[in-house]
Amino acid sequence: MNLKTITVLISKEFTIELRQKYALGGMILYLVSSIFIVFMALNLNNASIHPVIWNAILWIILLFTAANSIAKSFIQEKKGILLYYYIIATPGEILFSKMIYNFLLMMFLIMAGVLIYSIVLGNPVQNMQVFSICVLLAALGFSSTFTLISSIASKASNSSTLMAILGFPIILPILLMVLKVSKNAIDGLPNSNSFNELLTLLAVVIITITTSLLLFPYLWKSS
Amino acid sequence: MIRLINKSWWKYLGIILVYYTIIAGFLVHAPRLAILHESIRNLFFHVSIWFAMVILLIISVTYSIKYLINPKAIFDNMASEFAKTGIVFGLIGVVTGSIWARFTWGSWWVNDPKLNATTIALLIYLAYLVLRLSMENEDQRARISAVYNIFAFTAMIPLIFILPRLTDSLHPGSGGNPGFNVYDDVDNNLRKVFYPSIIAWTIMGFWLTSIRIRIKNVKEKIFELESKNLF
Numbered sequence: 001m002n003l004k005t006i007t008v009l010i011s012k013e014f015t016i017e018l019r020q021k022y023a024l025g026g027m028i029l030y031l032v033s034s035i036f037i038v039f040m041a042l043n044l045n046n047a048s049i050h051p052v053i054w055n056a057i058l059w060i061i062l063l064f065t066a067a068n069s070i071a072k073s074f075i076q077e078k079k080g081i082l083l084y085y086y087i088i089a090t091p092g093e094i095l096f097s098k099m100i101y102n103f104l105l106m107m108f109l110i111m112a113g114v115l116i117y118s119i120v121l122g123n124p125v126q127n128m129q130v131f132s133i134c135v136l137l138a139a140l141g142f143s144s145t146f147t148l149i150s151s152i153a154s155k156a157s158n159s160s161t162l163m164a165i166l167g168f169p170i171i172l173p174i175l176l177m178v179l180k181v182s183k184n185a186i187d188g189l190p191n192s193n194s195f196n197e198l199l200t201l202l203a204v205v206i207i208t209i210t211t212s213l214l215l216f217p218y219l220w221k222s223s
Numbered sequence: 224m225i226r227l228i229n230k231s232w233w234k235y236l237g238i239i240l241v242y243y244t245i246i247a248g249f250l251v252h253a254p255r256l257a258i259l260h261e262s263i264r265n266l267f268f269h270v271s272i273w274f275a276m277v278i279l280l281i282i283s284v285t286y287s288i289k290y291l292i293n294p295k296a297i298f299d300n301m302a303s304e305f306a307k308t309g310i311v312f313g314l315i316g317v318v319t320g321s322i323w324a325r326f327t328w329g330s331w332w333v334n335d336p337k338l339n340a341t342t343i344a345l346l347i348y349l350a351y352l353v354l355r356l357s358m359e360n361e362d363q364r365a366r367i368s369a370v371y372n373i374f375a376f377t378a379m380i381p382l383i384f385i386l387p388r389l390t391d392s393l394h395p396g397s398g399g400n401p402g403f404n405v406y407d408d409v410d411n412n413l414r415k416v417f418y419p420s421i422i423a424w425t426i427m428g429f430w431l432t433s434i435r436i437r438i439k440n441v442k443e444k445i446f447e448l449e450s451k452n453l454f
Contacts, residue, residue, distance in 0.1 A: 148374060155367050156357040165353060166371065169346040170378040204381050211377045215370045218291050 001096065005089050009097035017105075027069045031113045034061050039120045051124045051186045059179055062113050062138070063171065069109060070102050070146035071163045074154040091220040092213055095147065099209070102143035110135050126188030133198060134181040141174035141205045148212040151219050174208075177201040228433040237426030244271075244420040252412050262326055266413060267420040269319040273341070275424035276312035279305050279432070280348070284376045287369035299365035300436055302372060303355060306348050308432045312424070313345045340382045347375045 017024055038057055042049060085094055114135065125131045146167055153162040177197055184194045227233065248267040283305035290298035320338070321331050332338070354371055358364040 145378070152354070152367055152371055152374075155363060156354060157359075158357055162350075162354060162357060165346075165350045169343045169350060170375055172343050173378065173382045200381070207377055207381070211374055215291075215374055218366055219370050221366070 001090065001092050005093045006097045006100070009089065009094065010101050013097070013101040023072070027065065027109055028112060030068065031061070031065055031109065032116055034064070035113070035117050035120055042121075044121070048122055048124070052183070054121060054124055055179060055183050055186060058114070058117055059138075059175060059182065061117070062110055063142070063168075063175060065109055065113060066106055066142040066146060067163055067167055069105060070143060071150050071153070071160065073098050073102055073147060074151040075159050075163075077154070086220075091217040094220070095151075095212060095216040099144055099147050099212070102147050103139055106139035106143045107136070110139050124186050125182075127185040127191070129185075130189075130191055130194045130198075131182060131185035134178055134185060134194075134201075137198065137201045137205060138174070138178045141178070141201065141208065142171065144205060144208045144212060145171050145174065148208075148216065148219075151216065155219070174201065174204055177204065227429075228436065233426060234430055237423060237430060240419050240423035241427060244416060244423045247416045248420065251416050262323060263413070265319060265323045267416050269316060269323055271417060271420040272312050272319065272424050273316040274421045275428050276309050276316060278421075278425050279309040279312060279428045280344075280376070283309060284372055287372040290365060290369045291373075294362075294366065296361070296365070299369065300439055301432075302369060303352075304432045304435045304439070306351055306372065307435070308428045310345060310348050310352075311431075312428055313341060313348070317341065317345070343382060344379055347379060351375065 038061065042053075089097075146163075149163060149167040149170065153159040153166060156162050177200055181194045181197045181201065184197070244267050248264055251264075283302050286298045286302035286305065290302060324333060325331050351368060351371055355364055355368045358367065
């Protein structure tokens with residue numbers, strides 16, 4: 001695995017992202033409109049929302065945003081570009097570059113999402129330290145899982161439906177751990193209370209990345 | 224394992240063990256426990272069918288790995304048919320478990336980590352079937368579904384084996400609540416039926432799968448012969 005190839009591939013992703021501004025703008029608009037729908041649907045009149053519901057709705061919105069934004073990483077690639085990649089890079093490098101790019105994108109989207117969500121619905125989080133680590137690991141988990149799923153779904157005919165039904169059951173262990181840690185952070189429990197969950201989350205993420213790296217070459221061959 | 228399909232001794236063994244499970248399962252002396260009472264006999268059906276499901280799904284993943292190493296159509300057939308039988312066993316397990324829960328815990332469905340985990344496992348394997356149906360090219364279908372099968376299985380390991388142990392559950396073996404042996408919650412009489420019943424249901428699953436694989440093979444042969452006659 002060549003570090004230089006990976007950086008070149010990542011910078012290419014950023015260039016494309018900045019060139020077609022509608023993609024990133026679209027994702028932020030997606031976040032804003034879904035958060036606003038939640039706000040209207042809950043019909044809050046200056047009343048604060050229960051922390052459990054705050055937590056659940058935040059992560060559901062972020063999950064859907066992640067699925068939608070990462071879905072395009074392989075589905076939107078044209079066949080010619082895939083052939084070109086095949087010449088210049090190994091499968092591991094391509095998967096890694098996509099994962100790192102998606103991770104950075106997810107970090108940006110999750111932070112933007114949390115910010116907008118807190119402005120509209122208030123922010124009950126008491127232990128910011130644990131919450132930030134939780135956001136970091138969630139971004140890592142979402143990006144690593146959905147990157148491989150996106151490359152699987154891109155091979156089939158109804159890829160946008162497949163992205164959801166293949167991805168959601170697999171992301172669930174990660175999502176459950178994230179929900180638990182983030183609930184701990186909202187309740188203001190000390191760091192030591194969330195340590196076990198964070199470690200398990202990290203282990204699950206490492207398992208996902210390793211299996212993705214092992215399996216991606218086989219997907220790559222079939223394109 | 225493929226060679227076993229054409230042998231018949233294991234089928235007789237399976238029939239004997241299933242009869243043994245049913246007859247001994249209803250007649251064996253069960254310990255008198257509060258709440259559980261005679262419903263403990265469901266151990267030979269609900270628990271062992273889910274054990275058999277896990278075994279069948281492990282076989283399915285093994286064949287997916289085999290397919291990636293050595294792409295032969297038969298491995299792909301085995302993987303997908305074992306997964307299908309696993310789904311059927313999972314559904315039987317859900318139904319028997321739901322009835323058991325009604326009479327011991329008081330409701331048909333409870334929010335329990337193990338129940339949720341198996342429901343998600345069923346969702347994953349149903350998604351696997353949808354993925355298979357949405358691809359035309361056989362070669363591509365076999366390879367991509369094999370990749371998904373392996374990926375999903377590794378994602379399921381924390382779900383079924385690790386997460387339920389971290390949270391509180393009504394099932395034994397969770398939330399620091401030890402499983403078998405420590406509380407004597409499976410006593411020796413029950414064990415004499417419980418272990419054979421796992422083998423019995425596994426063999427039944429194996430038999431079911433082998434029949435489906437043979438039907439598939441015959442259909443392929445018929446298709447080949449028909450296409451030869453056309454030209």
